[in-house]
Amino acid sequence: MNIKIKWLRDQLKTQNLQGMIVSNPVNIKYLTGIEAEGILLITLKENIFITDGRYVESVNTILTIDDEILVNDKKNLSKDDYAGFFMFCENVGFEENFVTYANYKEYLQTFRVNLMETENIIEGQRTIKEEKEIKYIQKACEITDKCFEFLKGFIKIGMTEKEIAFEIEKFYKTNGADDIAFDPIVASGHNSSMPHAVPGVRRIKDGDIILIDMGCKYKGYCSDMTRMIFVNHMEDEYKEAYSICLRNNENAEREIRDGKNMKTIAQNSNNDLKENGYVALHSLGHGVGLDIHEEPFFGIIYDQPLKENMVLTVEPGVYNAGQFGIRIEDTVLVTKMGMERLTKTPKDPTIIHCNDFKK
Amino acid sequence: MNIKIKWLRDQLKTQNLQGMIVSNPVNIKYLTGIEAEGILLITLKENIFITDGRYVESVNTILTIDDEILVNDKKNLSKDDYAGFFMFCENVGFEENFVTYANYKEYLQTFRVNLMETENIIEGQRTIKEEKEIKYIQKACEITDKCFEFLKGFIKIGMTEKEIAFEIEKFYKTNGADDIAFDPIVASGHNSSMPHAVPGVRRIKDGDIILIDMGCKYKGYCSDMTRMIFVNHMEDEYKEAYSICLRNNENAEREIRDGKNMKTIAQNSNNDLKENGYVALHSLGHGVGLDIHEEPFFGIIYDQPLKENMVLTVEPGVYNAGQFGIRIEDTVLVTKMGMERLTKTPKDPTIIHCNDFKK
Numbered sequence: 001m002n003i004k005i006k007w008l009r010d011q012l013k014t015q016n017l018q019g020m021i022v023s024n025p026v027n028i029k030y031l032t033g034i035e036a037e038g039i040l041l042i043t044l045k046e047n048i049f050i051t052d053g054r055y056v057e058s059v060n061t062i063l064t065i066d067d068e069i070l071v072n073d074k075k076n077l078s079k080d081d082y083a084g085f086f087m088f089c090e091n092v093g094f095e096e097n098f099v100t101y102a103n104y105k106e107y108l109q110t111f112r113v114n115l116m117e118t119e120n121i122i123e124g125q126r127t128i129k130e131e132k133e134i135k136y137i138q139k140a141c142e143i144t145d146k147c148f149e150f151l152k153g154f155i156k157i158g159m160t161e162k163e164i165a166f167e168i169e170k171f172y173k174t175n176g177a178d179d180i181a182f183d184p185i186v187a188s189g190h191n192s193s194m195p196h197a198v199p200g201v202r203r204i205k206d207g208d209i210i211l212i213d214m215g216c217k218y219k220g221y222c223s224d225m226t227r228m229i230f231v232n233h234m235e236d237e238y239k240e241a242y243s244i245c246l247r248n249n250e251n252a253e254r255e256i257r258d259g260k261n262m263k264t265i266a267q268n269s270n271n272d273l274k275e276n277g278y279v280a281l282h283s284l285g286h287g288v289g290l291d292i293h294e295e296p297f298f299g300i301i302y303d304q305p306l307k308e309n310m311v312l313t314v315e316p317g318v319y320n321a322g323q324f325g326i327r328i329e330d331t332v333l334v335t336k337m338g339m340e341r342l343t344k345t346p347k348d349p350t351i352i353h354c355n356d357f358k359k
Numbered sequence: 360m361n362i363k364i365k366w367l368r369d370q371l372k373t374q375n376l377q378g379m380i381v382s383n384p385v386n387i388k389y390l391t392g393i394e395a396e397g398i399l400l401i402t403l404k405e406n407i408f409i410t411d412g413r414y415v416e417s418v419n420t421i422l423t424i425d426d427e428i429l430v431n432d433k434k435n436l437s438k439d440d441y442a443g444f445f446m447f448c449e450n451v452g453f454e455e456n457f458v459t460y461a462n463y464k465e466y467l468q469t470f471r472v473n474l475m476e477t478e479n480i481i482e483g484q485r486t487i488k489e490e491k492e493i494k495y496i497q498k499a500c501e502i503t504d505k506c507f508e509f510l511k512g513f514i515k516i517g518m519t520e521k522e523i524a525f526e527i528e529k530f531y532k533t534n535g536a537d538d539i540a541f542d543p544i545v546a547s548g549h550n551s552s553m554p555h556a557v558p559g560v561r562r563i564k565d566g567d568i569i570l571i572d573m574g575c576k577y578k579g580y581c582s583d584m585t586r587m588i589f590v591n592h593m594e595d596e597y598k599e600a601y602s603i604c605l606r607n608n609e610n611a612e613r614e615i616r617d618g619k620n621m622k623t624i625a626q627n628s629n630n631d632l633k634e635n636g637y638v639a640l641h642s643l644g645h646g647v648g649l650d651i652h653e654e655p656f657f658g659i660i661y662d663q664p665l666k667e668n669m670v671l672t673v674e675p676g677v678y679n680a681g682q683f684g685i686r687i688e689d690t691v692l693v694t695k696m697g698m699e700r701l702t703k704t705p706k707d708p709t710i711i712h713c714n715d716f717k718k
Contacts (some may be wrong), residue, residue, distance in 0.1 A: 054555075094460075101463040102455040102476070117461070166532060173525060196413075 018089035093118035140223035141342040161199035177216035185213035225343040226329035256339040285313035377448035452477035499582035500701040520558035536575035544572035552684040584702040585688035615698040644672035
């Protein structure tokens with residue numbers, strides 16, 4: 001049987017659950033590779049994917065006999081079929097953080113079984129990446145490094161943030177990525193002081209600071225990186241803040257290894273910012289995988305150990321409200337003894353030399 | 360008070376609800392104009408938007424005193440504050456089709472009140488557009504017409520579907536739209552036979568048929584249009600199917616007016632397709648507004664009358680599996696006596712004259 005489903009089945013058993021209804025399409029893709037509308041039933045005897053006529057053929061193409069997943073077209077299922085799926089099951093899990101209240105009631109009526117919350121059991125499983133998943137994230141990070149290299153030559157004085165953001169999207173889509181992983185942030189000058197700035201019509205000027213936060217998807221898996229670009233020269237006011245942020249980022253990365261408590265690392269990072277006169281406006285990082293933000297959430301409220309083969313971001317930021325902000329972010333892989341940076345763009349200040357942009 | 364909230368309050372009263380928790384951000388934007396994370400409480404005495412520190416300032420900027428909406432930063436609210444919001448309320452509505460089961464349970468604990476399903480009450484309210492909303496949709500349709508005009512000159516033999524789709528997105532983003540309303544469909548040759556084709560690497564050839572389904576957003580409101588493009592000439596095999604589809608589209612549009620039953624119109628359209636040897640693979644259309652697909656759903660299962668100032672699509676399609684498909688789609692406004700087409704691109708077959716595309 002598909003090893004991810006086998007693992008899930010073992011987990012369900014320890015929670016006294018005899019089955020599970022998986023509804024979140026990201027979790028279904030994770031467990032089975034299937035990208036189609038439908039739900040996955042883990043029953044006592046079988047694994048069943050219920051979908052509709054549009055998808056039956058394509059789903060059967062990607063499954064192998066080893067997956068042991070039966071595909072059912074819902075138009076062939078009767079009320080009794082539904083009521084029979086979880087026969088002899090006392091408790092069946094569902095995804096309480098994904099399923100709407102209306103769907104929950106519908107599941108109760110359809111499957112006639114006792115539904116139990118599963119507390120993100122699959123999201124927990126997803127935190128530890130297997131080899132193939134790491135390869136896909138590596139590839140997404142590699143394309144992101146290339147995109148940054150491209151931007152260094154592309155950005156010109158007079159361009160708007162929007163134009164640069166658009167070019168990032170175009171680069172990704174024409175250089176092997178499936179898609180962007182999130183709307184890129186291009187925040188220049190004082191806009192960089194807002195952690196979640198939206199690219200606007202501000203034009204790049206000589207001496208500007210530009211924050212670029214971007215990532216793409218490769219075979220569904222995401223990358224995430226933030227770097228700062230300085231136009232023609234780096235103004236003195238940015239230098240101290242940059243070195244505070246960089247040192248913080250590097251210290252945090254140095255602390256990462258299998259078994260180390262996440263809260264401790266995040267607390268150390270926050271304390272360091274505080275000692276330097278800054279407040280942490282957001283958490284230190286987050287897991288990256290099929291979702292751009294996923295478990296584990298890397299902050300002071302996540303009192304859990306890091307584990308080998310987790311992939312997460314390290315992204316401390318220093319922000320001077322209304323003036324400018326600096327953030328340096330990598331996607332990293334947790335290893336037995338430390339970590340491996342998957343985004344490999346150098347972290348020294350990037351100063352580009354460019355002239356006016358004439359349309 | 361804000362007239363949309365006033366209307367909602369009247370509706371709640373008729374359902375014996377003394378308040379409502381609005382969680383769906385699209386519904387919050389519809390009722391208040393607010394675009395920020397948070398929830399809107401309609402309580403006995405007040406309207407309250409609960410958000411966090413990041414948004415308090417920007418939300419207060421867009422609200423006027425006439426809105427009568429109090430903005431609360433959640434960090435200033437105690438458990439007792441939450442429990443007090445719906446004091447003296449017997450039943451309070453919530454959005455069962457949006458709220459997850461986990462959130463539902465959290466609401467129960469936080470607000471300590473009896474929660475009742477509201478059966479898409481706000482989505483129903485959103486079906487009838489007011490003047491300002493119609494203007495925004497008109498503008499989104501106008502940009503879409505311009506985009507089609509642009510494409511007629513842009514498409515060249517040798518381009519891929521993806522390249523054309525990308526250019527549609529770029530046109531929208533640089534010609535006054537906020538964004539695309541959905542990923543554009545560009546389906547050429549046999550790809551056009553799949554109603555939900557994804558633009559791929561197939562290159563445009565002489566004599567090709569190209570299905571283009573696209574729309575943008577203007578101030579949050581969507582447009583939606585499908586047209587066919589024929590490259591250099593229209594092959595005979597397409598002519599009959601095109602005229603069947605066009606006649607079906609025009610007949611359906613002719614039937615539209617305030618009070619007319621939607622199921623009847625959709626049934627007539629399906630019957631006409633059947634008489635011509637085709638099967639309706641999808642419904643005749645859907646409402647368009649802040650969401651690209653919203654109520655009313657215009658098909659044979661929607662046994663409801665059209666109402667003045669609804670905005671919906673009319674999009675019959677004829678599909679020859681594995682060969683080609685033709686769909687003609689407008690966004691239209693329902694009027695007292697008929698309808699007004701908001702997408703105004705002509706519906707005769709569009710034949711473009713173009714040569715090879717040299718990079």
